[in-house]
Amino acid sequence: MAKQVKIKDIAQMAGVSVGTVDRVLHNRGNVSEKSLKAIEQVLSEVGYKYNIHTSAISLRKEYKIAIAIPTAIQGEYWGAIQDGIMHAINEYSDVKLDCRFFFYNQFDIYSCRSSFASIIDQRPEAVIIGPTFKSETQRLCAELDANRIPYVFVDAVIEGTSPVASYSTDQFTCGRLLGRLLRISAPKDAEFAIMSSQRIGNERSNNSLERRKGFIGYFRDNGMEKNVKETSFSVFDPAESEKKVMRFLKENPGIKGMAVMNSRGYILAEILKANNVQDISLVSFDLTLNNIKGIEDGNISAILCQRPELQGFHALKSLIKSLLYNQEAETVHHIMPIDIIVKENLPYYREFFEM
Amino acid sequence: MAKQVKIKDIAQMAGVSVGTVDRVLHNRGNVSEKSLKAIEQVLSEVGYKYNIHTSAISLRKEYKIAIAIPTAIQGEYWGAIQDGIMHAINEYSDVKLDCRFFFYNQFDIYSCRSSFASIIDQRPEAVIIGPTFKSETQRLCAELDANRIPYVFVDAVIEGTSPVASYSTDQFTCGRLLGRLLRISAPKDAEFAIMSSQRIGNERSNNSLERRKGFIGYFRDNGMEKNVKETSFSVFDPAESEKKVMRFLKENPGIKGMAVMNSRGYILAEILKANNVQDISLVSFDLTLNNIKGIEDGNISAILCQRPELQGFHALKSLIKSLLYNQEAETVHHIMPIDIIVKENLPYYREFFEM
DNA sequence: GTTAATTTTGTGGACGTACACGGAAATTTT
DNA sequence: AAAATTTCCGTGTACGTCCACAAAATTAAC
Numbered sequence: 001m002a003k004q005v006k007i008k009d010i011a012q013m014a015g016v017s018v019g020t021v022d023r024v025l026h027n028r029g030n031v032s033e034k035s036l037k038a039i040e041q042v043l044s045e046v047g048y049k050y051n052i053h054t055s056a057i058s059l060r061k062e063y064k065i066a067i068a069i070p071t072a073i074q075g076e077y078w079g080a081i082q083d084g085i086m087h088a089i090n091e092y093s094d095v096k097l098d099c100r101f102f103f104y105n106q107f108d109i110y111s112c113r114s115s116f117a118s119i120i121d122q123r124p125e126a127v128i129i130g131p132t133f134k135s136e137t138q139r140l141c142a143e144l145d146a147n148r149i150p151y152v153f154v155d156a157v158i159e160g161t162s163p164v165a166s167y168s169t170d171q172f173t174c175g176r177l178l179g180r181l182l183r184i185s186a187p188k189d190a191e192f193a194i195m196s197s198q199r200i201g202n203e204r205s206n207n208s209l210e211r212r213k214g215f216i217g218y219f220r221d222n223g224m225e226k227n228v229k230e231t232s233f234s235v236f237d238p239a240e241s242e243k244k245v246m247r248f249l250k251e252n253p254g255i256k257g258m259a260v261m262n263s264r265g266y267i268l269a270e271i272l273k274a275n276n277v278q279d280i281s282l283v284s285f286d287l288t289l290n291n292i293k294g295i296e297d298g299n300i301s302a303i304l305c306q307r308p309e310l311q312g313f314h315a316l317k318s319l320i321k322s323l324l325y326n327q328e329a330e331t332v333h334h335i336m337p338i339d340i341i342v343k344e345n346l347p348y349y350r351e352f353f354e355m
Numbered sequence: 356m357a358k359q360v361k362i363k364d365i366a367q368m369a370g371v372s373v374g375t376v377d378r379v380l381h382n383r384g385n386v387s388e389k390s391l392k393a394i395e396q397v398l399s400e401v402g403y404k405y406n407i408h409t410s411a412i413s414l415r416k417e418y419k420i421a422i423a424i425p426t427a428i429q430g431e432y433w434g435a436i437q438d439g440i441m442h443a444i445n446e447y448s449d450v451k452l453d454c455r456f457f458f459y460n461q462f463d464i465y466s467c468r469s470s471f472a473s474i475i476d477q478r479p480e481a482v483i484i485g486p487t488f489k490s491e492t493q494r495l496c497a498e499l500d501a502n503r504i505p506y507v508f509v510d511a512v513i514e515g516t517s518p519v520a521s522y523s524t525d526q527f528t529c530g531r532l533l534g535r536l537l538r539i540s541a542p543k544d545a546e547f548a549i550m551s552s553q554r555i556g557n558e559r560s561n562n563s564l565e566r567r568k569g570f571i572g573y574f575r576d577n578g579m580e581k582n583v584k585e586t587s588f589s590v591f592d593p594a595e596s597e598k599k600v601m602r603f604l605k606e607n608p609g610i611k612g613m614a615v616m617n618s619r620g621y622i623l624a625e626i627l628k629a630n631n632v633q634d635i636s637l638v639s640f641d642l643t644l645n646n647i648k649g650i651e652d653g654n655i656s657a658i659l660c661q662r663p664e665l666q667g668f669h670a671l672k673s674l675i676k677s678l679l680y681n682q683e684a685e686t687v688h689h690i691m692p693i694d695i696i697v698k699e700n701l702p703y704y705r706e707f708f709e710m
Numbered sequence: 711g712t713t714a715a716t717t718t719t720g721t722g723g724a725c726g727t728a729c730a731c732g733g734a735a736a737t738t739t740t
Numbered sequence: 741a742a743a744a745t746t747t748c749c750g751t752g753t754a755c756g757t758c759c760a761c762a763a764a765a766t767t768a769a770c
Contacts (some may be wrong), residue, residue, distance in 0.1 A: 004448070004726090006726060007726070007727065008726080008727095016749075016750090017749065017750045017751080018726095018727085018750085018751090019728095019729085019749060019750055019751075020748080020749060020750080022727075022728065022729075023748090024748090025727095026729095028729090030747065030749085031747095031748070031749085032736090032747080032748060032749085035748080035749080050726095050727085051412075051725095051726055051727070053407070053408035053725095053726080053727095053729080054408070054410070054412050054725070054726035054727045054728090054755090055726080055727055056407050056408040056727090056755095057406075057409050057412065057726085057727075057754090057755045057756065057757095058724095058726080058727045058728045058729080058754070058755050059727085059728065059729095059755085061728090093359065093404070094359070094406050094408050094409075135615040155661045170703065170705075173699050173700070173703075176699050177697065177699035178701055180697065180698070180699060184539075184540040184541055184636075184656070187542070198567050218405065227663070231732085276749095281539075301539070307724090310486040317714090321749060335703050336703065337694070337700060337703040337704045338699070338703060339692070339694060339695075339700075340694075340695040340697070340700065342532065342535065342695070343535070344528050344531050344532035344535060344693070345528070345532055345692060345693040345694075345695065347693045348524075348525065348528075348690050348691065348692040348693060357755090361756060361757090362756070362757065363756080363757095371720090372719065372720045372721080373720085373721095373756095373757085373758095374720055374758095374759085375718080375720080377717060377757075377758065377759080377769090380720090380757095381758085381759095383759095385717065385718060385719090386717095386718070386719090387718060387719085387765095390718080390719085405756095405757085406755095406756055406757070408755095408756080408757095409755070409756035409757045409758090410726090410756080410757055410758080411725095411757090412725045412726065412727095412755095412757075412758090413724070413725050413755085413756080413757045413758040413759080414725085414757085414758065414759095416758090416759095417722080540716075556711065640740090643757095644717080661727095
């Protein structure tokens with residue numbers, strides 16, 4: 001248990017007052033070259049570490065934090081991220097925070113634009129971004145960079161930006177993992193289907209595309225590329241979807257597994273249930289309420305999940321750290337674990353958290 | 356963002372001084388019935404929450420904490436628990452802690468007794484217990500209860516004790532989950548083997564027994580009780596084990612999956628690898644270095660894991676909370692999630708943590 | 711009823727950092 | 741060289757809690 005080095009100690013060693021050390025630590029300027037050198041010398045020798053507690057206490061400032069994520073629905077993916085953020089707000093209730101959520105519709109680029117514009121207007125001191133549209137996000141980040149406003153990414157990373165940290169998943173590997181899960185639970189010659197959920201404008205998210213690549217890649221590596229089929233279903237027209245899916249299964253009787261590259265697996269689960277289909281594994285993403293029900297009912301074999309609460313929690317945590325000790329640190333990209341959730345271990349993923 | 360209520364506020368509302376409120380909050384006694392009533396009244400109304408930061412600063416006391424767990428080896432299960440504890444020590448470096456480890460041999464009841472005896476001698480202010488022997492642990496806990504020394508359990512809970520908290524896993528469900536993993540990845544009529552690792556005196560740990568029960572129960576529930584075989588292998592005599600296992604497989608050609616109820620799966624992985632056995636799934640427990648290698652090599656299909664670092668981390672965290680704010684709270688039993696780790700998601704379980 | 715012992719209560723200093731303020735030193739201007 | 745700026749620096753106070761110590765109130769003892 002190494003003894004804490006205090007600012008006072010540093011001041012003494014460098015032959016200056018605590019005020020000057022403080023100025024250096026917070027690069028507030030107004031320090032002579034000589035003092036700066038002396039203090040930096042001492043700092044490099046002793047390795048000063050902030051005392052987060054005292055630091056937090058004496059900080060009177062209230063930080064404005066903007067959170068730009070797709071509309072969060074309780075019990076769904078972005079809802080879980082929001083839960084994690086709320087949890088962090090609570091945990092760090094001693095740091096004065098003014099957190100505002102700027103939700104946007106992830107399928108409407110205009111709503112994203114206007115949301116991001118409001119953020120700029122708001123002049124926050126830090127931002128959490130759950131990115132969807134690449135160039136919109138890049139534009140926002142450029143603006144934030146110009147104003148030296150720190151930001152972090154959750155769920156995904158956008159290239160050409162310089163966040164303080166990011167929390168995301170290796171979606172390609174998710175796809176491979178999904179491939180493996182389906183393959184091992186089916187006979188050697190079985191076929192598998194990628195079930196795309198159709199949306200307005202038929203756009204597919206980047207995450208889904210990556211997952212799909214990984215999935216196909218996995219079967220290609222195992223010489224089973226031909227065993228992979230693809231079809232789609234609608235999120236909004238269940239009856240039509242049901243007809244389409246059942247027709248597809250009839251035409252492809254070899255199908256023993258279905259992969260859904262987003263959280264819409266529960267829709268297929270309903271269809272399988274209604275038609276009493278027993279021998280097809282279904283794997284989807286995200287522990288949403290609907291998918292939880294699908295697992296409990298036994299219609300979804302497994303769910304892949306990427307700790308959204310933890311992402312939200314750590315996102316805010318790292319921003320707070322950055323605000324308090326604004327050393328210009330390197331970006332840290334955190335890749336979240338991919339949890340495999342089936343009927344048996346489901347219950348224990350609901351309580352536990354944090355961390 | 357609700358405004359923080361301070362001790363001063365409470366004091367004012369209750370018509371007493373901060374000192375008195377402090378005494379009540381830490382039940383240090385020496386408070387008149389009248390003041391106590393008044394303060395408790397106010398507390399129940401406003402819902403006071405400690406400011407962890409200021410609390411940590413002004414705490415000058417150094418707490419002696421004893422940690423009684425089986426010998427921890429780096430890269431194995433108890434080593435991971437130790438890592439988690441060390442991490443918490445680091446995270447709470449502002450709270451003065453004097454942590455001492457009292458390791459014991461989990462296969463030697465005498466070493467456990469002498470370890471526990473040293474703890475009593477040591478007179479610690481709080482204890483973390485990784486229990487193995489039931490009555491020894493009960494005796495220790497009785498002693499601790501008598502001295503009002505708080506303690507927490509990691510890995511497992513012993514009945515007839517009253518810890519501050521516990522962090523453990525539902526081993527029975529682990530066994531069921533293992534059953535499911537093996538079953539789905541094999542043909543309908545496949546057979547499965549429970550591979551017990553033999554030890555000195557042939558005792559089997561409680562955890563293993565529970566897992567075994569769950570495993571067998573799973574197959575019974577699916578009308579496949581007859582498909583489960585059992586055999587054993589030695590941890591210390593690899594050559595003998597290899598002979599025995601291969602003979603067993605020859606005699607039971609229907610075996611498509613092997614279950615190891617502890618962390619010794621890697622031994623079988625080596626055997627399968629050496630004999631070029633390809634079509635048998637092997638599932639074991641705990642992300643030890645050996646097992647990680649087994650997964651990477653493809654000889655272990657999956658590992659079930661119960662977040663040992665998180666257990667250790669939270670164990671110490673909850674003890675610290677209990678020491679700082681020793682309100683006589685109810686015991687909280689935390690059941691850890693059961694992570695399923697396969698080749699694809701393995702890399703991401705090594706970095707991430709905390710929380 | 712007075713004194714002693716005990717219980718109860720309030721006060722004030724300490725923890726380590728942030729930051730405002732005013733004074734000292736260095737620099738520029740006149 | 742003195743005055744006016746500007747730059748630099750040290751001091752002091754605040755943050756909310758803990759806890760030691762002393763003062764006050766209550767109870768016990770005589």
